[in-house]
Amino acid sequence: IQMTQSPSSLSASVGDRVTITCRTSQGIGSYLNWYQQKPGKAPKLLIYAASSLQSGVPSRFSGSGSGTDFTLTISNLQPEDFATYYCQQSYSTPLTFGGGTKVEI
């Protein structure tokens, strides 16, 4: 399953609302996960099953979508949110990731 994530990068300011989209080449129901990765660190799971917030993740992160089109929204962007974000489908193997979105100041 091919993953198309957009944009590949974006510039934003603290307090902004940011939206990242992920499109899959075939329907995957809600088997879509979102990760945040900071330089030199392992990815961190933010959202699983398209819209479920992983324990401990701030509520300013939200996910939506089903089928082939998905969205990650960060409301009220905070300084610690500047990172790279990846979507991943877990509907079928091989699991695949989007190309990533770098959120910069």
Add this chain to the structure above:
Amino acid sequence: QVQLQQWGAGLLRPSETLSLTCAVYGGSFSGYYWNWIRQPPGKGLEWIGDINHRGSTEYSPSLKGRVTISVDTSQNRYSLNLNSVTAADTAVYYCARGRGPGSSIWGQGTMVTVSS
């Protein structure tokens, strides 16, 4: 809480075999999928494959034929072997737990460099 600790050789020559091990501490090995994922320098994430506690495996087609993932449930650990490595296999390799609901627990990552 559950932690993953991984180790293995960090520098390989072309044609050698990459071997990494990931140990699971503080939780059950049963009932989960255990993944290997890699990330070339400056690039995105690539799923290598996974295994469950029964030893059932799935591999990425792009690596099938070179990759083997095995499990030792008695020691709560699993391993990755990738043979005939080339410079294209240079990456940070991660172990991680989970499949359907995502991977919520990750190892610290191991940088593997393939160079002559």
